[in-house]
Amino acid sequence: xxxxxxxxxxxxxxxxxxxxxxxxxxxxxxxxxxxxxxxxxxxxxxxxxxxxxxxxxxxxxxxxxxxxxxxxxxxxxxxxxxxxxxxxxxxxxxxxxxxxxxxxxxxxxxxxxxxxxxxxxxxxxxxxxxxxxxxxxxxxxxxxxxxxxxxxxxxxxxxxxxxxxxxxxxxxxxxxxxxxxxxxxxxxxxxxxxxxxxxxxxxxxxxxxxxxxxxxxxxxxxxxxxxxxxxxxxxxxxxxxxxxxxxxxxxxxxxxxxxxxxxxxxxxxxxxxxxxxxxxxxxxxxxxxxxxxxxxxxxxxxxxxxxxxxxxxxxxxxxxxxxxxxxxxxxxxxxxxxxxxxxxxxx
Amino acid sequence: xxxxxxxxxxxxxxxxxxxxxxxxxxxxxxxxxxxxxxxxxxxxxxxxxxxxxxxxxxxxxxxxxxxxxxxxxxxxxxxxxxxxxxxxxxxxxxxxxxxxxxxxxxxxxxxxxxxxxxxxxxxxxxxxxxxxxxxxxxxxxxxxxxxxxxxxxxxxxxxxxxxxxxxxxxxxxxxxxxxxxxxxxxxxxxxxxxxxxxxxxxxxxxxxxxxxxxxxxxxxxxxxxxxxxxxxxxxxxxxxxxxxxxxxxxxxxxxxxxxxxxxxxxxxxxxxxxxxxxxxxxxxxxxxxxxxxxxxxxxxxxxxxxxxxxxxxxxxxxxxxxxxxxxxxxxxxxxxxxxxxxxxxxx
Numbered sequence: 228x229x230x231x232x233x234x235x236x237x238x239x240x241x242x243x244x245x246x247x248x249x250x251x252x253x254x255x256x257x258x259x260x261x262x263x264x265x266x267x268x269x270x271x272x273x274x275x276x277x278x279x280x281x282x283x284x285x286x287x288x289x290x291x292x293x294x295x296x297x298x299x300x301x302x303x304x305x306x307x308x309x310x311x312x313x314x315x316x317x318x319x320x321x322x323x324x325x326x327x328x329x330x331x332x333x334x335x336x337x338x339x340x341x342x343x344x345x346x347x348x349x350x351x352x353x354x355x356x357x358x359x360x361x362x363x364x365x366x367x368x369x370x371x372x373x374x375x376x377x378x379x380x381x382x383x384x385x386x387x388x389x390x391x392x393x394x395x396x397x398x399x400x401x402x403x404x405x406x407x408x409x410x411x412x413x414x415x416x417x418x419x420x421x422x423x424x425x426x427x428x429x430x431x432x433x434x435x436x437x438x439x440x441x442x443x444x445x446x447x448x449x450x451x452x453x454x455x456x457x458x459x460x461x462x463x464x465x466x467x468x469x470x471x472x473x474x475x476x477x478x479x480x481x482x483x484x485x486x487x488x489x490x491x492x493x494x495x496x497x498x499x500x501x502x503x504x505x506x507x508x509x510x511x512x513x514x515x516x517x518x519x520x521x522x523x524x525x526x527x528x529x530x531x532x533x534x535x536x537x538x539x540x541x542x543x544x545x546x547x548x549x550x551x552x553x554x555x556x557x558x559x560x561x562x563x564x565x566x567x568x569x570x571x572x573x574x
Numbered sequence: 575x576x577x578x579x580x581x582x583x584x585x586x587x588x589x590x591x592x593x594x595x596x597x598x599x600x601x602x603x604x605x606x607x608x609x610x611x612x613x614x615x616x617x618x619x620x621x622x623x624x625x626x627x628x629x630x631x632x633x634x635x636x637x638x639x640x641x642x643x644x645x646x647x648x649x650x651x652x653x654x655x656x657x658x659x660x661x662x663x664x665x666x667x668x669x670x671x672x673x674x675x676x677x678x679x680x681x682x683x684x685x686x687x688x689x690x691x692x693x694x695x696x697x698x699x700x701x702x703x704x705x706x707x708x709x710x711x712x713x714x715x716x717x718x719x720x721x722x723x724x725x726x727x728x729x730x731x732x733x734x735x736x737x738x739x740x741x742x743x744x745x746x747x748x749x750x751x752x753x754x755x756x757x758x759x760x761x762x763x764x765x766x767x768x769x770x771x772x773x774x775x776x777x778x779x780x781x782x783x784x785x786x787x788x789x790x791x792x793x794x795x796x797x798x799x800x801x802x803x804x805x806x807x808x809x810x811x812x813x814x815x816x817x818x819x820x821x822x823x824x825x826x827x828x829x830x831x832x833x834x835x836x837x838x839x840x841x842x843x844x845x846x847x848x849x850x851x852x853x854x855x856x857x858x859x860x861x862x863x864x865x866x867x868x869x870x871x872x873x874x875x876x877x878x879x880x881x882x883x884x885x886x887x888x889x890x891x892x893x894x895x896x897x898x899x900x901x902x903x904x905x906x907x908x909x910x911x912x913x914x915x916x917x918x919x920x921x
Binding site: 326327389391393396398408412419420422423440443444447 | 742793
C-alpha cells in the first residue's frame with residue numbers, strides 16, 4: 228500500500244457524476260497548504276478519476292443520497308484499489324442544488340461514508356463553491372460560473388456573496404440559455420416584421436430547427452428547455468462574428484449582465500481576482516471581447532485571471548484542505564458544510 | 575319550436591370550454607349582415623351559454639376531438655332545448671392551438687357535428703381569429719389579444735398577418751407573463767445587489783411568494799409556469815402606481831412591445847381600427863397610459879377602439895356570417911377554415 232494522504236473529490240450535476248482520487252505530498256498537514264497553492268489544490272495531485280454520464284436523480288427528498296452512494300462508493304473503491312491507496316482522509320461532494328435539494332445528503336452521507344469507506348471528514352458544497360475553489364482556490368475574489376445557467380460567487384474569506392443563478396425564467400442573465408433565448412426572439416421578430424429582428428438569426432433558426440412555426444412545438448414540450456435555448460447561443464456568436472449587429476448586441480448585453488453579477492459579489496480591495504469558468508466562456512471573442520470591456524468598466528479594481536481548474540478540481544482542493552486542516556473558504560449552510568466523525572472499523 | 579336561424583359559437587382554450595347559442599333575426603341571409611354590424615356579430619343575439627371550466631385535453635393527435643365532442647354536443651342539445659330552438663344552421667369553433675394542434679378536429683368535427691346535431695356548416699378558427707372577430711367583427715384592422723400570452727392579428731380582408739404569440743420563452747413580449755417575469759427579475763436584481771433592481775418589487779416578492787431563495791422551487795416544478803409569472807404582473811402595476819420607476823420602466827417596455835406587434839400586423843390605410851382585448855388590458859392606467867403613447871407613435875394612422883366583444887362573441891359572429899353566407903374574414907389553413915356538408919338525418 229502506498230503511503231501518503233488520500234482524498235476524494237466528487238462533482239454531481241446535470242451532466243452526471245464525476246469522482247477523482249487525489250494524493251497529497253508527504254508531510255502535508257495543518258498550515259502546509261497555505262500561501263503557495265495558487266491553483267487552490269493545496270498541493271493535491273489527481274491520480275485517477277471516474278465519470279458517470281447519468282445525473283443523480285432528484286426525488287421528493289431532494290438529491291437521491293442512496294443513488295449517489297450506490298455509484299460513489301464502488302467508484303471510490305475502484306480508484307483506491309487501482310492506485311494502491313490507503314484509507315481516505317477526506318471527501319468533498321460538490322452538487323448542483325445543494326442548498327435547496329441537499330437535505331437527504333446532509334442527513335445520510337457523513338455516517339454512510341464513514342461506514343462504507345471509513346472517511347473521517349466530509350465536506351458538502353454547492354457546485355458554485357467547488358467551481359470557485361477550482362478556479363481561484365482559497366483566495367478571495369469572484370468567480371462567474373456559466374454554461375446553460377449562470378451564477379457569480381464571491382468571498383472575502385469571511386462569508387459568501389452570490390448573484391444570479393436564479394434559473395432561465397428568473398435570471399441567469401448572460402448565460403447560454405439567456406443568449407440563445409434572446410437570439411431566438413430576435414429571429415422571430417424578423418419573421419413577424421417587428422423591430423429588433425435579425426434576418427441572419429432567422430436563417431439560422433430555419434437551418435437548425437426548420438420552419439419557425441414549428442419552433443414552439445420543438446421547445447415547450449421538452450423537459451430540458453434551458454438546454455434547448457442554450458443550444459442556439461453558438462449561432463448567435465456565429466452571426467455576430469459574421470457582422471450581424473443584432474446578434475452582437477445580444478452578446479454585448481450578455482457581457483454587461485455577466486460583469487454586473489461579478490461586480491455584485493467581488494469583495495472590495497486592491498488587486499482582487501475575478502475568474503470565469505464554464506462552457507459559456509468557450510464561446511470565443513464575440514462574447515469575450517465585450518466582456519473584457521464590461522469587466523474593466525464594472526470592476527476596475529479587479530484583475531481577470533484564468534480559472535486554474537474546474538469544479539472537480541475544486542472538490543479535490545476542498546477535500547485536501549479539509550484533510551490537512553487548512554480549509555479557509557467560509558463555511559455556511561447550503562454553501563459549504565464540513566463534518567468530522569471518528570473513523571470506525573469498516574463493515 | 576321557435577322559428578329563425580340558430581347558430582352555435584364555441585371557445586376552447588386554457589381556461590375551459592364555452593358554448594353559446596345565438597339567434598339571427600328573421601330574414602337574415604346572404605348580404606343582410608353586411609354594413610351595419612359594427613360589433614361583427616352579423617346581428618346575432620346570444621340566447622344562452624354554457625361554460626365548462628376544465629380545458630379540453632391535448633393528446634398525441636392534438637386537441638382531443640372526442641373529448642371536445644363529448645362535452646360540446648350535450649351542451650348544445652341543452653341550449654337548443656331550453657331555447658326551444660330549431661336545427662343549427664352553423665357552428666364555429668375557436669380553439670387555442672388550432673394551427674398546430676387542430677388536425678384531429680379538422681378530421682373529425684365536420685362529419686361528427688353533421689351526424690350528431692345535423693349541422694351543415696362548420697368553421698374552425700384559431701382563438702386569435704375569434705378574438706379578432708369578437709373585437710372588430712369583419713372590419714379590416716388589427717387586434718392585440720393579451721393575457722398570460724400575447725398575439726397580434728391583422729387583416730385587410732384578403733389575408734391574415736400574425737405577430738408574436740410565440741409563448742413565454744420565445745416572445746409574447748409585453749404579455750402578463752412577460753411583465754411578471756421582468757418584475758421578478760428586477761426584484762432578484764435588488765436582492766443580489768445588481769443594477770436595475772427594485773426594492774419595492776422585492777418587497778412584493780417576499781409578500782407574495784415568501785423568501786426569494788424559495789422562488790425557483792415554487793416556479794420551475796410547475797406545469798403552468800407562464801401563469802405563475804403572469805400572477806406577478808399586477809404587483810408590477812401596483813409598484814408603478816406607487817412611484818417605482820423600475821416597475822414603470824417594465825410597463826413602458828411592455829407597452830412598446832405591444833404597439834410594435836400591433837404595427838407589424840395592421841394593414842396600411844386611412845382610419846384603420848386597432849382593438850385591444852383580453853385580461854392584460856384590465857391592468858389599468860400604469861400600462862394603458864404608456865400604451866396609448868406607444869400606439870400613437872407606432873400606429874399614427876390607426877384609431878384605438880374598444881373591443882366590441884370577447885372570443886366567444888367572435889365565434890358566434892363567425893357562425894352567423896357562415897350561416898348567412900356573409901363570411902368576409904379571410905379563410906386560411908390553421909387560421910379560419912369553413913366546410914359545408916349536406917345535412918343528413920340525425921341518428
